[in-house]
Every structure is written in structure tokens, then in C-alpha cells.
Amino acid sequence: MPDHDPTAPPPPADDLRIRRSPARARYDRETVEAIVDAAIVAHVGTIRDGSPVVVPMLAVRDGDWLLLHGAHAAGTLRRGRGTQVCVEMTLLDGLVLARSAFHHSLNYRSVVILGEAEMITDPGERERALELFVERLVPGRWAELRPSTEAELKQTAVMRISLERSSAKVRSGPPMDEEDDYEWPVWAGIVPAALALGDPQPDARLRDGIEVPESVRALAGTSR
Amino acid sequence: MPDHDPTAPPPPADDLRIRRSPARARYDRETVEAIVDAAIVAHVGTIRDGSPVVVPMLAVRDGDWLLLHGAHAAGTLRRGRGTQVCVEMTLLDGLVLARSAFHHSLNYRSVVILGEAEMITDPGERERALELFVERLVPGRWAELRPSTEAELKQTAVMRISLERSSAKVRSGPPMDEEDDYEWPVWAGIVPAALALGDPQPDARLRDGIEVPESVRALAGTSR
Numbered sequence: 001m002p003d004h005d006p007t008a009p010p011p012p013a014d015d016l017r018i019r020r021s022p023a024r025a026r027y028d029r030e031t032v033e034a035i036v037d038a039a040i041v042a043h044v045g046t047i048r049d050g051s052p053v054v055v056p057m058l059a060v061r062d063g064d065w066l067l068l069h070g071a072h073a074a075g076t077l078r079r080g081r082g083t084q085v086c087v088e089m090t091l092l093d094g095l096v097l098a099r100s101a102f103h104h105s106l107n108y109r110s111v112v113i114l115g116e117a118e119m120i121t122d123p124g125e126r127e128r129a130l131e132l133f134v135e136r137l138v139p140g141r142w143a144e145l146r147p148s149t150e151a152e153l154k155q156t157a158v159m160r161i162s163l164e165r166s167s168a169k170v171r172s173g174p175p176m177d178e179e180d181d182y183e184w185p186v187w188a189g190i191v192p193a194a195l196a197l198g199d200p201q202p203d204a205r206l207r208d209g210i211e212v213p214e215s216v217r218a219l220a221g222t223s224r
Numbered sequence: 225m226p227d228h229d230p231t232a233p234p235p236p237a238d239d240l241r242i243r244r245s246p247a248r249a250r251y252d253r254e255t256v257e258a259i260v261d262a263a264i265v266a267h268v269g270t271i272r273d274g275s276p277v278v279v280p281m282l283a284v285r286d287g288d289w290l291l292l293h294g295a296h297a298a299g300t301l302r303r304g305r306g307t308q309v310c311v312e313m314t315l316l317d318g319l320v321l322a323r324s325a326f327h328h329s330l331n332y333r334s335v336v337i338l339g340e341a342e343m344i345t346d347p348g349e350r351e352r353a354l355e356l357f358v359e360r361l362v363p364g365r366w367a368e369l370r371p372s373t374e375a376e377l378k379q380t381a382v383m384r385i386s387l388e389r390s391s392a393k394v395r396s397g398p399p400m401d402e403e404d405d406y407e408w409p410v411w412a413g414i415v416p417a418a419l420a421l422g423d424p425q426p427d428a429r430l431r432d433g434i435e436v437p438e439s440v441r442a443l444a445g446t447s448r
Contacts, residue, residue, distance in 0.1 A: 043267035045278035054269035054312040088278040095361050101354045101369050102376040130325045137319050145325050146408045152326040174427045186368045187434050192422035202413040203398045210411050219415050
């Protein structure tokens with residue numbers, strides 16, 4: 001369990017402050033951005049008819065903003081601009097196997113972003129967002145695609161939220177057992193975990209003579 | 225994009241009904257349970273001081289209930305029994321690379337569970353929950369561990385929510401392009417994705433002479 005970095009900004013006094021396991025908290029923007037850039041799916045919480053709702057959305061960072069894509073975006077914001085949301089993104093890094101059940105844990109990096117989400121309505125900004133989403137999944141792919149049409153950009157639902165009010169939480173490293181338990185005769189350690197990409201599977205309707213491009217081939221065996 | 229199974233129960237008329245891409249919706253319990261059993265992390269949404277909050281928690285199914293573990297559990301429920309929550313779990317299965325940016329997508333299986341969460345307070349039930357969490361991560365590990373103490377069970381924060389009000393959403397299969405686009409000269413298809421476990425890394429303080437047990441060795445190369 002890493003200690004809090006003494007050079008990091010002090011924890012905020014408001015609702016972003018991490019109350020549980022504060023030693024795992026990170027409030028510097030660099031850590032937040034690294035986690036956002038490594039994750040693909042964001043879990044977006046809103047309030048609908050007085051009840052909490054959480055939906056998964058594709059996410060990509062654009063400078064100081066997080067862009068969120070998905071059919072849900074329109075529904076989330078149907079009540080207009082300035083919908084209050086909580087966006088959470090989590091990367092699972094490993095299983096932490098201790099000598100007691102109590103000290104079993106997960107290694108992870110997670111981010112929480114609070115703020116107001118707004119729809120992106122400008123067609124040019126929507127096109128730029130689509131480009132960022134595609135390039136996030138496969139760097140270099142945008143230039144190879146059939147260009148977007150006006151009708152498609154009209155239907156593209158993208159919302160954005162500022163990264164200004166964000167915090168991160170990180171657990172890494174070995175299990176932390178009770179001192180007496182280190183003699184208990186059981187294996188202990190970490191089982192690493194990561195989202196891994198496999199070999200590309202061509203569409204059955206792929207045009208004859210089209211090979212897997214380097215942009216796609218390079219993904220196999222990597223984590224995103 | 226699979227069609228809705230005609231033998232499945234009809235979509236509910238209330239807030240569980242999936243409004244976006246309804247052809248991807250599943251309302252049968254079997255599908256919900258299979259997704260819950262394959263995922264490790266749940267994204268738990270609540271309302272705190274009038275604002276949405278989403279936190280990641282370790283989750284495991286116990287029959288008709290989902291058990292949620294984490295330091296957050298206590299905080300989520302500090303306002304007492306019957307806290308309304310929305311739990312979302314998502315497995316990312318692949319990147320869907322179409323001929324146009326607009327039709328790029330993700331293959332995934334996701335579940336949403338609505339209901340009231342309650343803390344588990346009985347020490348025996350808490351011990352059973354701990355066992356389920358440990359066995360979820362490493363089948364066979366519970367019996368090898370130093371037994372739990374009364375003090376540990378008192379500190380273990382577990383909450384549960386019924387699976388009664390749940391729905392699933394699944395996208396699988398190839399990209400669905402515009403008919404005219406199948407001639408566009410770009411590779412299209414799927415890049416599979418899965419959470420993969422790696423080789424176990426022993427704790428630096430591991431007692432001499434303890435080998436990696438079969439229970440842990442069996443995890444490497446599998447997805448959870």
C-alpha cells in the first residue's frame with residue numbers, strides 16, 4: 001500500500017476527499033490523467049427520477065476534458081445542460097493473496113470525476129470527438145475510414161465533463177499481513193491482471209485482398 | 225448484434241427497461257447471473273447529499289443475492305438500512321472495428337441491478353461472505369488460510385442487494401456497416417479483449433519452502 005506522496009497537492013476539503021484508506025488517495029492531475037488514458041470504459045452515475053443510475057460508456061480524454069460516448073449519453077442528459085454526474089473508471093491490476101481472508105485485496109487504479117456534464121452539439125467538435133474515440137481504440141485508424149457524413153455527426157451523442165474535480169485511488173504492491181501471520185504455511189503474493197487484446201478476427205464480409213493493417217496487428221498482446 | 229430472444233421474459237415496464245438499443249437487452253435471470261459470475265468489480269451508484277456517487281467494489285453472487293465488499297460499503301450505507309443503489313457490472317469483450325467511425329463499437333456484456341442495499345451484520349453470514357469472496361478470486365484457497373478472528377469479522381463491511389430487479393445488455397459479433405460501405409478498402413473485424421491473469425508473483429516475505437499451490441497456479445492464463 002503506497003503512502004501518500006508528500007509533494008502532492010493537499011487533499012481537498014469537499015466531497016472529493018477520499019475517506020476510506022486515505023493513504024491510497026492521489027489528488028495530482030498527472031495520476032488522474034494516466035488512469036483515464038489507460039481505461040476504456042467509464043461508469044457514469046446520474047440521478048433519474050430520484051434514484052441513482054449507473055451506465056457504462058466509452059471514454060477518452062481531450063486535454064482537460066473527458067469525452068463520453070454512447071447511446072446513453074442522450075438519455076443521461078435529456079433533462080438539459082448541466083446534469084450532475086459522477087464518472088468512475090477503474091483498472092484492475094491484480095489479485096492480492098494474503099495469509100488471512102481479511103487481508104485479501106485487489107490491486108487497482110481508479111478515478112472519480114465529479115461535475116456537470118454537457119452535450120457537445122457543434123458538428124465540428126463532434127467529428128473531432130469521433131476521431132479521438134477511434135484513435136483511442138486503434139491509433140492510426142481514423143485516416144483509413146470512410147469519412148463521416150453530416151447525418152452521422154447529427155446522431156453522434158457525445159458529452160463532456162471537466163477533469164477539474166477529480167481524484168484517484170491506487171493500491172499496488174504485496175499483501176499486507178498481520179505480523180504474526182507471515183509464518184502461516186500458505187503461499188502469498190500477487191496474481192497480476194490486465195485487460196489483454198487478442199488476435200484480430202476479420203469480418204466475414206471483408207473485401208478480398210485486404211490484409212490486417214499494422215495499426216490493428218500492433219494491438220495483439222497489448223493491454224489497453 | 226443479437227436479436228432479442230423470443231422465449232425470454234417480456235421487458236419490464238418500469239425503470240429497468242432498456243431504452244437504448246433494445247435489441248441488445250436481456251431480462252432472463254440466467255444471462256444476468258452468468259455476467260455477474262464472470263465479473264469481479266461492481267460499480268455501485270448511490271446518492272450522497274443530493275449528488276450521484278459511484279465507487280468500485282468487489283462483488284460475488286450468493287444465490288439470489290449480490291454481495292459487495294469494500295471499505296466503501298460502510299460509507300455507502302452510513303445512512304442506515306434500505307439505501308437505494310444501482311449496481312453496474314461490465315465485461316469488455318472486444319473492439320468492433322467498422323468501415324466508418326460511426327459504426328465503431330465495443331462488444332460487451334453488462335448488468336444493471338436496482339434495489340435497496342443492506343449491511344450484513346451477522347458474524348456467521350459475514351464469515352460466509354468472506355469465504356465466497358476468497359473462493360471467487362482463487363477457488364480452493366479458503367481452507368489454506370489462517371482462520372478469521374472475531375475482531376476481523378466485526379470490521380468486515382459487506383452489503384447485499386437482491387438480483388430480483390436486474391437486466392443485462394449484450395453486444396457481440398461483427399461490425400454492422402452501412403450496406404454501401406462493405407466495399408470501402410479498409411480492414412474490418414473484431415479485436416477480442418479479456419481480463420487476463422498472469423504468472424503469480426510470490427511475496428518477498430514468503431516463508432522458505434512454500435511452492436505456488438495448484439489453486440493459484442491454475443489461474444495463470446485464464447480470464448476471470
